[in-house]
Amino acid sequence: MDHAQHDDLRKENQSLNRQLQEYKELVDAIKNGSIDALAINKNGEPEIFALESTDYVYRVLVENFAESALNVTDTGLIVYANSAFDRLLNAANATLVGANIESFLDSKSKKAFKEMFRASFSGTSKGELVLSYNGKKIPVYVSMSSLYPRFPGIGIIITDLTEKKEQEIFTSSLEHKISERTAFIQQVIDSSVEAISTFDKDLNYTSINKTALQDLALSANDIIGKNVLEIFPHLKETAQYQSMQRALGGETVFHNNIISQSNGTVYEAYFKPLIVNEEITGVLLMARDITTVVHAKRRLEEMNRELEVKNTELMHTNTELASFSYIASHDLQEPLRKIQAFTGRILDKQSDEFTKTTKDYFTRIIAAAAAMQNLIDALHAYSRTSVLKPEFILTDLNQIMEDVKRSMQEMITSSEAVIDCPTLPTIRVIPLQMHQVFSNLINNAIKFRKPKERPYIKITAELISEENIKEEVALPKRKYWKISVTDNGIGFEKIYGEKIFELFQKLHGKDAYSGTGIGLSICKKIIQNHKGLINVNSEPGMGTTFNIYLPART
Amino acid sequence: MNHTEILLVDDDLDDQMFFKDVLSEIYPEIKCNIAGHGLEALLYLNSDIKFPSLIFLDLNMPVMNGFECLQKLKGDNRFKKIPVIIISTSSNPYDMEKAREMGAEHFFTKPADYLMYKENLFRIFKNF
Numbered sequence: 001m002d003h004a005q006h007d008d009l010r011k012e013n014q015s016l017n018r019q020l021q022e023y024k025e026l027v028d029a030i031k032n033g034s035i036d037a038l039a040i041n042k043n044g045e046p047e048i049f050a051l052e053s054t055d056y057v058y059r060v061l062v063e064n065f066a067e068s069a070l071n072v073t074d075t076g077l078i079v080y081a082n083s084a085f086d087r088l089l090n091a092a093n094a095t096l097v098g099a100n101i102e103s104f105l106d107s108k109s110k111k112a113f114k115e116m117f118r119a120s121f122s123g124t125s126k127g128e129l130v131l132s133y134n135g136k137k138i139p140v141y142v143s144m145s146s147l148y149p150r151f152p153g154i155g156i157i158i159t160d161l162t163e164k165k166e167q168e169i170f171t172s173s174l175e176h177k178i179s180e181r182t183a184f185i186q187q188v189i190d191s192s193v194e195a196i197s198t199f200d201k202d203l204n205y206t207s208i209n210k211t212a213l214q215d216l217a218l219s220a221n222d223i224i225g226k227n228v229l230e231i232f233p234h235l236k237e238t239a240q241y242q243s244m245q246r247a248l249g250g251e252t253v254f255h256n257n258i259i260s261q262s263n264g265t266v267y268e269a270y271f272k273p274l275i276v277n278e279e280i281t282g283v284l285l286m287a288r289d290i291t292t293v294v295h296a297k298r299r300l301e302e303m304n305r306e307l308e309v310k311n312t313e314l315m316h317t318n319t320e321l322a323s324f325s326y327i328a329s330h331d332l333q334e335p336l337r338k339i340q341a342f343t344g345r346i347l348d349k350q351s352d353e354f355t356k357t358t359k360d361y362f363t364r365i366i367a368a369a370a371a372m373q374n375l376i377d378a379l380h381a382y383s384r385t386s387v388l389k390p391e392f393i394l395t396d397l398n399q400i401m402e403d404v405k406r407s408m409q410e411m412i413t414s415s416e417a418v419i420d421c422p423t424l425p426t427i428r429v430i431p432l433q434m435h436q437v438f439s440n441l442i443n444n445a446i447k448f449r450k451p452k453e454r455p456y457i458k459i460t461a462e463l464i465s466e467e468n469i470k471e472e473v474a475l476p477k478r479k480y481w482k483i484s485v486t487d488n489g490i491g492f493e494k495i496y497g498e499k500i501f502e503l504f505q506k507l508h509g510k511d512a513y514s515g516t517g518i519g520l521s522i523c524k525k526i527i528q529n530h531k532g533l534i535n536v537n538s539e540p541g542m543g544t545t546f547n548i549y550l551p552a553r554t
Numbered sequence: 555m556n557h558t559e560i561l562l563v564d565d566d567l568d569d570q571m572f573f574k575d576v577l578s579e580i581y582p583e584i585k586c587n588i589a590g591h592g593l594e595a596l597l598y599l600n601s602d603i604k605f606p607s608l609i610f611l612d613l614n615m616p617v618m619n620g621f622e623c624l625q626k627l628k629g630d631n632r633f634k635k636i637p638v639i640i641i642s643t644s645s646n647p648y649d650m651e652k653a654r655e656m657g658a659e660h661f662f663t664k665p666a667d668y669l670m671y672k673e674n675l676f677r678i679f680k681n682f
Contacts, residue, residue, distance in 0.1 A: 348669060
């Protein structure tokens with residue numbers, strides 16, 4: 001063997017020995033678990049061989065971490081990634097191991113990563129970064145630790161901050177909403193017409209709204225935190241201050257008439273306990289300016305009193321008027337009766353000595369006196385309907401009608417009038433007054449008959465409900481007896497429908513029909529006394545119907 | 555019944571005169587004494603005189619009105635048999651009923667008409 005060959009073999013042997021030594025060391029390293037994987041450069045591409053190691057227990061623990069755990073080489077090549085990292089990026093482990101960690105970083109985080117990574121070589125580094133994978137950005141907290149000298153690389157723990165970030169966003173939006181809401185409530189409270197203030201347990205002001213500030217002409221800074229007695233020393237001896245104490249004791253107290261010492265404004269106010277978690281924490285005061293209401297109320301009361309006085313005056317006047325018309329009509333009769341009596345006597349005794357003219361004049365005087373007598377009689381009867389206070393008696397109206405016919409017998413017979421009257425009801429009336437009404441209506445029907453036509457008077461009665469009375473206001477939900485008196489007389493124009501019930505209204509010339517113009521006024525007044533209604537339907541030449549509505553007992 | 559003397563109690567001078575005139579027309583022989591009110595009538599009756607056979611009594615009078623006087627007359631044994639005719643301008647049914655209840659024999663509303671007055675008076679003297 002030549003020398004050169006020997007030398008080559010010796011060199012090769014040395015090299016193989018060195019390699020063997022390396023492999024021995026590697027096997028030792030693998031044996032004691034300080035190596036997880038081997039990265040072998042194969043045609044410029046890294047090839048990774050993961051190794052089962054003796055620290056199996058730690059591996060299982062790491063695999064079950066909620067956080068992602070990685071081992072990377074000093075160039076950033078991932079040699080190990082636990083399953084949490086797969087889940088974080090939603091990728092298969094095989095595609096992650098062997099890749100460079102930089103490829104999973106968001107472009108904006110790359111610079112920060114490099115700094116952290118460099119820093120980690122001399123110990124540890126921490127910070128927030130953003131990962132990016134398949135278009136998904138993931139905020140993370142990264143902590144890096146150097147694994148030297150045991151392993152030439154870096155251990156990385158990655159905590160997913162997605163939830164935390166979402167929480168942060170949610171919290172900040174919640175805070176935003178709360179502050180908006182608070183501003184809104186503050187605005188509502190400030191715009192309230194009520195002056196609102198709150199106090200703590202020691203009755204120091206804790207809040208106050210704009211209305212209250214305006215009323216006090218103070219700024220919030222002057223007030224908040226200060227004791228109510230410091231602001232209003234005079235309150236100490238007042239009922240309001242006591243009410244605040246009572247509110248602290250859990251009572252709600254209402255004052256309806258607090259008068260401001262400074263400007264005379266009138267308030268009504270509630271003092272309420274402020275309760276938080278079933279514990280009284282202070283007092284809520286809500287006060288409302290009711291000055292205008294109070295003034296209006298006072299004015300209304302004054303007006304009511306004035307009205308009452310006027311009403312009393314009116315009642316007096318009415319009573320006086322009624323008694324006056326009674327006395328007047330009564331006393332007027334006296335001299336008139338004497339005029340009639342004396343003139344009558346003169347006419348009877350001495351008319352033979354009279355000239356024709358004197359006799360005519362005397363006759364006219366007596367006729368005029370008789371006409372006046374009629375007027376006074378009727379006026380007397382009219383005033384009597386209001387002066388007397390007769391009793392209401394359950395009365396058979398048929399009986400009244402019989403009495404009326406009997407008392408008018410002469411008129412009915414001479415006019416050959418026919419009165420068609422069915423059975424009438426028995427109701428509570430003032431008998432004499434109802435007699436008067438029927439008597440007046442039948443008298444009218446006969447009086448205003450058509451010449452050369454036999455008067456025909458039809459009376460009807462029916463029970464109706466109030467809704468069927470259109471013309472006038474009737475008591476609601478009452479039944480009424482409608483009694484109608486219809487004739488075939490001369491009738492009159494519709495426009496007089498209301499007028500004929502007025503005092504002294506006469507539709508016909510004196511010569512044609514006698515009368516005082518009081519009869520129907522009496523009827524109306526009597527029906528009013530009965531809380532009833534009377535109206536009339538008529539047409540010239542077509543007859544007249546008077547309708548009486550009397551309340552039926554319910 | 556024959557009447558020789560009657561009593562009219564009325565405060566109105568016109569009415570007194572008219573009554574006397576009409577009475578003298580129909581019964582000129584009857585003497586008509588006059589009292590101006592109830593008390594005067596009682597005083598007259600209590601004096602030593604011949605009792606009237608009829609008393610015409612107005613209601614509305616001063617001092618003592620017709621009702622008070624009627625009560626006294628009907629409450630006195632000496633006078634209660636003398637028929638009392640109320641002669642009034644009132645035709646108030648309430649007054650009429652009251653007078654009747656108190657014992658008045660008749661109620662005569664003074665008519666305005668002279669002839670009717672005369673006729674009514676004539677009839678009253680016929681009946682009492």
